[in-house]
Amino acid sequence: MQYYLDALLICLQPINLLLIVAMVSLGIVFGAIPGLSATLGIALLLPVTFGLSTETSFVLLLAIWIGGVSGTFISAVLIGIPGSSSAIATCFDGYPMTQKGQANKALAIGMTASFIGTVVSVLLATLLSPVIAKFALTLGPWEYFSLCFCAITLVASLSKGNIFKGLMAAGLGLMLGTIGMDPITSVQRFTFKVSYLNGGISTVAQMLGMFAMCQIIRDSARGTAKMPDAGSAGGKGFGIGLKDITDNLLTIIVSFAVGLWVGFLPGMGSGISNMVAYGYAKSTDKHPETFGEGNPAGVWASETANNASLGGALIPMMALGIPGDGITAMLIAALTIHGLQAGPLFMTNQPDLAMLIFACVLVSAIVTFVIQVLTKRWFAYILKIPYHYLYATILIISYIGGYGISHVMFDVYVMLALCLLSIFMSIGGLPTSPLVLAFILSGKLETYFRRGISYAHGSYADFFTRPLSAILLIIAAVCVAWPFISDHRKKKKAAAVSNASSDVNDD
């Protein structure tokens, strides 16, 4: 406790607080602009920290991380393009809310959900880190595979219109995910002797091509390219009241638990948790048909989960030295730069620095919320920029984003190819989210599956005999079967009603 209080005092020193405010603001900008991200922000800041003290370095990096992850909802809500993969599900209902003139409410939900998700998850991470880390050691590739599989089937089965469209999109995602070196034996697959494809398709190129570019030119061609109602976007007041929170309390709690858990699992992160939480919120809601049309519960679920993942990702990073996602991998790299080794010994040998990390995340989350509340009315100004100027700028930024991560033009061409694929998918009525999820998870799905079999000397039985793995697989099977069962029940009910009415007519 003493270490934690000392760490809080370090964060609250004027110079550190000023740095946190500056980095959180920069992080929000990075998160809000599609193509930029907290990951890029940390990558750009890493060289800057070489000459700084360990404490100051972590204050900078953690503040930009928190601001960056929280800021992603802004563009998702206002222009329907996620700032990063952690806000994909936020677009599904956040943007329709803006189109209905409820941008102020959607932004307030995003801010509050982000705040709740981060603060509570980091407090829990601080308290439970050692205990939960012990449990994680008992999980094997079987459980991780089943979790990934469950996530894909959950999203595919809840696709709009038809489950086969969702499954087909997920299959296409798996196809794209198999490009590059195979994760176990490093055999090249579908690389066509192009060395740039050895590492697979860039996630940034995929996201920018399929979301930013495709959406902009498709909407323009369909004649639906216009900015949402800006007048109501900058509405007065905070946008939501206590009743909004209590009405969605169950969604918030469940999404928080999902986010914390998914974030905690090594290799997962906020990019997956928001989709899983959204899928869960949709499947348990009394009116699932309203999801995708501006249901506030969708924004609550997505934003609570992706920010809860931050605290969850901190646990394996701090206690096991395993990154929860790409960003925590960079933070581990930053620790190494400063001569520190994340892992079980880190918390006992360096409790002051370990507690500083937890305290800095907490302070950054509070600062993020305050900055967002104070500047919320200016978020909506993005809506007042004429469509053609704003989106032309986003298209140019997409080229920068596509090139900026790997510094090769090949990724820009891949981005354009995926934009074309996304256009054809839209014409065919195939949803994008199952493809994105399957693509992101494909590497892990394959690694865990093959490792599981390899560890069990060629046996598949452990996937079904290990309790947690079996439960997750049962959930996945129910997800796929449920639309058919539900359809069958509806038909049976309709037949019964028509029989009853014809009996009445006969009488």
Next chain:
Amino acid sequence: MKMKRDAVTGIVGIVASFIYLILIQVQTTQPANLLEPGPRLFPYVAFCVVLLSSIMLLRKGLVDWKKDPKPDKPYFPKGGKKKITISYLLLVLTAVCIHVFGFLITAPFATFAFIYDLRGETKLKPIPTAIISVIVAGALYAMFVYGFQVRLPAGILFK
């Protein structure tokens, strides 16, 4: 008579999955004596998922077609196909120009072209639009290159 969109998507999916199956044979190898299923397993899984879902989608499209032979509402309004083709070609042309001439030279022209392409019914004056394009492109270049230290393509002509 025009087929339903689901049926067409199903047919395209079936064709795509078989092309992918051929590519699995050509573009992947299976090392011998592995304790696990090997690198070809997941491509086969992806093939099966796409093929089966395409068949089911084709079936659904044909059943719907039988019930109601009226064609689906077109996805794009009149002139939409031409517009999206032009927009996409503009994106490709921009990428090629960035590759050849670099970001700094291409960006102002590309911004100008994108603004005109996305303007819809809005009437624009060329000179203010050109000035805005130069300012936007210059600001983005300065922000990324000098502010965020992100390297941008210099163009193969100037390397």
